[in-house]
Amino acid sequence: MYFGKIRKQTSGRVPPNQNVTTAFPVLHYGNVPYYKDMQEWNLQVFGEVETELSFSHEEVMNLPQTEYKNDIHCVTGWSKLDNVWKGVSAAEIAKQTGVKETAQFVILHAEEGWTTNLPIEDFLKDTSLLAHTHNGELLAPEHGFPLRAVIPHLYFWKSAKWVRGIEFSKMDKPGFWENNGYHNYGDPFREQRFSWDD
Template sequence: MSRRKHFADPPPEQAERFPPRQRLALGFPVLTAAAPPEPLPAAQDWTLRAFGLARERTLTWADLLALPQSTLTLDIHCVTHWTKLDTVWQGVRTRDLLDALEVSPQATHVMAHALGDYSAALPLEDWQRDDLLIAHSYAGEPLEQGRGGPLRLVAPHRYFWKSVKWLEGLEFMDRDRPGYWEARGYHWRGDPWQSERWESD
């Protein structure tokens, strides 16, 4: 199928929702780097470990579902130049997750670790935003493996490589550190509104 059938120019009436050089995704592309080992654990067996500059804790699936649950409608922006509008996710806001953890005052950044070799970091202050989510569902259905299920980070204010799939670990750190793509030359911040794709941008 032609690429032009998957993407379209931003609708003029919604142009302000598109960062520079982005096109409208008509579907939901699935892109993967550093795929996890197979088979993945079932959702009910999935855990999320907090460590580093925080009291170490492993949250079970039941623990995560017992936290306040939120539904967020978000625009997401991929570094490969597509934007998808009005995606609907369900899960735990990161700020609500932080309330369940004991984080050291020395912590300034959080490295999100996937099952496997993938990781990406964000400033700890970003985790207090209203629109960051630890998602277990998309559009009312359990998150498919290809989209990062059973658990992923959704960070819509940054390019989507920061939204780590197959999330299994949160490492609290006292400095920024490169994740998978940052170690390969991507911008450490990844702000789509500033076109921060490469570290040289």
């Protein structure tokens, strides 16, 4: 697979055994969804919350918006620096629904039943958001349009594309890749790629 121009590691910003690319590789399991009518799309927020909510696409776009610049790191070995994302902060979603103290984990639900898991403190980091725009342009379908998670401090499979649900949970619920040999947490600087990595 061609990843575009590769640069050597940038000191301090790039995890071990990653190569920096200027391209934006497309890697995913399953089909790319294409939405003909955005009025049929919604985002469900449920589980350990005071109020379960369903946001329409218009409602998501009308929530307070934020921009954040970060680096992303894929478990397959590429890193892309200086991405500028625009979207809704994960903390804003939590604020809208009133997360209960019993919530310890967040399960991101995407199209075709795909899920991934992370501790609630990781979801609520200032750097975590639900993005609709990358580098000034709406996400392409293959990159997660209309909404994808961006959890930049973890390997990028944790940044689920095509998010349709956010579940606040008492229990950890490993998702698709975690059940297929990937690490349950996925810290790129500790090279937590696979289930046997520390």
